Amino acid sequence: MxxxxxxxxxxxxxxxxxxxxxxxxxxxxxxxxxxxxxxxxxxxxxxxxxxxxxxxxxxxxxxxxxxxxxxxxxxxxxxxxxxxxxxxxxxxxxxxxxxxxxxxxxxxxxxxxxxxxxxxxxxxxxxxxxxxxxxxxxxxxxxxxxxxxxxxxxxxxxxxxxxxxxxxxxxxxxxxxxxxxxxxxxxxxxxxxxxxxxxxxxxxxxxxxxxxxxxxxxxxxxxxxLEAAPAGVDPDALGDELAAQPSVVEVHDLHVWQITSGEPALSAHVLVEPGGDCHGVRRGLEDLLRQDHGITHSTLQVDHAPVPVFAGDLPDGRDLLSARDSSHCAEAHGPVHRPTPHEH
Structure with a gap:
C-alpha cells in the first residue's frame, strides 16, 4: 500500500x-x-x-x-x-x-x-x-x-x-x-x-x-x-500543520531543504488512521505544501498506523511511538508531530 x-x-x-x-x-x-x-x-x-x-x-x-x-x-x-x-x-x-x-x-x-x-x-x-x-x-x-x-x-x-x-x-x-x-x-x-x-x-x-x-x-x-530549511519555512510549525490534517495520526522524519536557490524540497513519513485513505491523504498534503508553502517537490511515505493507535489502548499504557512497527523508523530523525486531542 x-x-x-x-x-x-x-x-x-x-x-x-x-x-x-x-x-x-x-x-x-x-x-x-x-x-x-x-x-x-x-x-x-x-x-x-x-x-x-x-x-x-x-x-x-x-x-x-x-x-x-x-x-x-x-x-x-x-x-x-x-x-x-x-x-x-x-x-x-x-x-x-x-x-x-x-x-x-x-x-x-x-x-x-x-x-x-x-x-x-x-x-x-x-x-x-x-x-x-x-x-x-x-x-x-x-x-x-x-x-x-x-x-x-x-x-x-x-x-x-x-x-x-x-x-x-x-x-x-x-x-x-x-x-x-x-x-x-x-x-x-x-x-x-x-x-x-x-x-x-x-x-x-x-x-x-x-x-x-x-x-x-x-x-x-x-x-x-548544510541542508537547512529555506528562509521563511519553520519545519516544526509545518509538521504540526501536516499532522493536523484529517485522518493524519502522526508525521515524523520531516526534512525540508533547498536543492538550489528557489527549489525547496520536502520528505516525510506520514501515518494515517487505520481504514484511512492513504492516497487521498497524500494528495491533500501535497496540495497543501504546493499551494500554501510553494514546495512542489515533495516525497511523502504514507502508511497506516498500527492498531491500536491511541495511548491507553495498549495493555501497558504505551503510546503510538513505542507501539510503532519496529520494521521501519526505529528512531525518528527530529521531532514527532501528532494532532492535538481536539483535532481528532
Missing part, C-alpha cells in the same frame, strides 16, 4: 517539477544574455582604466581596476555555474549539478571578503602615509566608472536575482559602484582641498559594505550546503 503510494506521489511531483524546469530554462537564457552584456561593459572599461591608472600613477584607479577584474570573474563564474546547473541529472549526480550555482555564490562571497581585507590594508597604509593623488584625473575616471557600473548593475538586476548565483555577481558590481562613488568623492575632495587621506577614508567605507555583502552570501550558501 505505502510503496505504491510513494511511487505515485513521486511521479506526481516530478511532473510538476518538469513544468517549473521548462519555465526556468527560458529565464536562464535571458539571465545569461544580461550577464554577458554586463561582462562586456566591465571588461571594456577595466582595460581603459588600467591604462589611465598607469599614466596617472594612481594606485586608487589601479586597485579599482583590480576590483573590476573580480567583478568580471564573478560574472564568468555565474555563467559557468548556469551552464552546469542546466545539465540533466544523470549517473551519480541525481540532482544534476544545480548546486554549482551555490558554489559560485560561495566563491563570490569569499572573494568579496578577501578583496575587502586587502583594500582595508591598503586604505590604512594610505591614512598613515598618504601618497600624491592626481584628483582631477581620478575624479573623471571614477565618474565614468560610475556610469559603467550603473549600466552593468541594471543589466544584472534584469536577471533572476532570487538565484544566489546571480545575486553574488550583482553584489560584486554593486560594491564596485560604491567604490567608484567613494573614489569620485575622494578625488573631488583632493582636488578642492588637497586632503589626500580622503581616498583611504572612502575606501574603508566601501570595505564595510563589501564585508556585509560577502558575509550575507557565505551565510545563505552555507545554509543550502
Amino acid at each position: 505505502s510503496s505504491h503510494g510513494h511511487q505515485h506521489g513521486s511521479g506526481h511531483t516530478h511532473g510538476g517539477d518538469g513544468h517549473a524546469g521548462h519555465a526556468h530554462g527560458v529565464s536562464a537564457d535571458a539571465d545569461r544574455r544580461w550577464l554577458t552584456i554586463a561582462l562586456a561593459l566591465i571588461t571594456g572599461f577595466m582595460a581603459i582604466e588600467v591604462v589611465i591608472g598607469v599614466i596617472a600613477r594612481s594606485l586608487a584607479l589601479i586597485s579599482d581596476a583590480a576590483h573590476m577584474l573580480t567583478d568580471a570573474v564573478s560574472i564568468v563564474l555565474a555563467l559557468i555555474a548556469m551552464r552546469l546547473a542546466a545539465r540533466p541529472a544523470r549517473g551519480g549526480f541525481t540532482y544534476g549539478l544545480k548546486r554549482a550555482e551555490i558554489l559560485s555564490a560561495q566563491a563570490n562571497g569569499l572573494t568579496l571578503l578577501l578583496l575587502g581585507a586587502w583594500l582595508a590594508y591598503e586604505a590604512v597604509e594610505r591614512l598613515i602615509d598618504p601618497p600624491e593623488v592626481e584628483g582631477g584625473l581620478v575624479l573623471v575616471t571614477a565618474l565614468a566608472g560610475i556610469v559603467v557600473n550603473v549600466a552593468a548593475a541594471w543589466c544584472i538586476s534584469k536577471a533572476n536575482r532570487s538565484s544566489l548565483n546571480v545575486e553574488g555577481a550583482y553584489q560584486h558590481i554593486l560594491n564596485d559602484l560604491f567604490a567608484f562613488i567613494g573614489t569620485a568623492v575622494a578625488g573631488l575632495v583632493v582636488l578642492l582641498t588637497g586632503f589626500a587621506r580622503a581616498d583611504g577614508i572612502a575606501t574603508l567605507v566601501v570595505v564595510a559594505l563589501m564585508f556585509k555583502a560577502g558575509y550575507g552570501l557565505l551565510r545563505e550558501s552555507g545554509r543550502v550546503f
Whole structure:
C-alpha cells in the first residue's frame, strides 16, 4: 500500500517539477544574455582604466581596476555555474549539478571578503602615509566608472536575482559602484582641498559594505550546503500543520531543504488512521505544501498506523511511538508531530 503510494506521489511531483524546469530554462537564457552584456561593459572599461591608472600613477584607479577584474570573474563564474546547473541529472549526480550555482555564490562571497581585507590594508597604509593623488584625473575616471557600473548593475538586476548565483555577481558590481562613488568623492575632495587621506577614508567605507555583502552570501550558501530549511519555512510549525490534517495520526522524519536557490524540497513519513485513505491523504498534503508553502517537490511515505493507535489502548499504557512497527523508523530523525486531542 505505502510503496505504491510513494511511487505515485513521486511521479506526481516530478511532473510538476518538469513544468517549473521548462519555465526556468527560458529565464536562464535571458539571465545569461544580461550577464554577458554586463561582462562586456566591465571588461571594456577595466582595460581603459588600467591604462589611465598607469599614466596617472594612481594606485586608487589601479586597485579599482583590480576590483573590476573580480567583478568580471564573478560574472564568468555565474555563467559557468548556469551552464552546469542546466545539465540533466544523470549517473551519480541525481540532482544534476544545480548546486554549482551555490558554489559560485560561495566563491563570490569569499572573494568579496578577501578583496575587502586587502583594500582595508591598503586604505590604512594610505591614512598613515598618504601618497600624491592626481584628483582631477581620478575624479573623471571614477565618474565614468560610475556610469559603467550603473549600466552593468541594471543589466544584472534584469536577471533572476532570487538565484544566489546571480545575486553574488550583482553584489560584486554593486560594491564596485560604491567604490567608484567613494573614489569620485575622494578625488573631488583632493582636488578642492588637497586632503589626500580622503581616498583611504572612502575606501574603508566601501570595505564595510563589501564585508556585509560577502558575509550575507557565505551565510545563505552555507545554509543550502548544510541542508537547512529555506528562509521563511519553520519545519516544526509545518509538521504540526501536516499532522493536523484529517485522518493524519502522526508525521515524523520531516526534512525540508533547498536543492538550489528557489527549489525547496520536502520528505516525510506520514501515518494515517487505520481504514484511512492513504492516497487521498497524500494528495491533500501535497496540495497543501504546493499551494500554501510553494514546495512542489515533495516525497511523502504514507502508511497506516498500527492498531491500536491511541495511548491507553495498549495493555501497558504505551503510546503510538513505542507501539510503532519496529520494521521501519526505529528512531525518528527530529521531532514527532501528532494532532492535538481536539483535532481528532
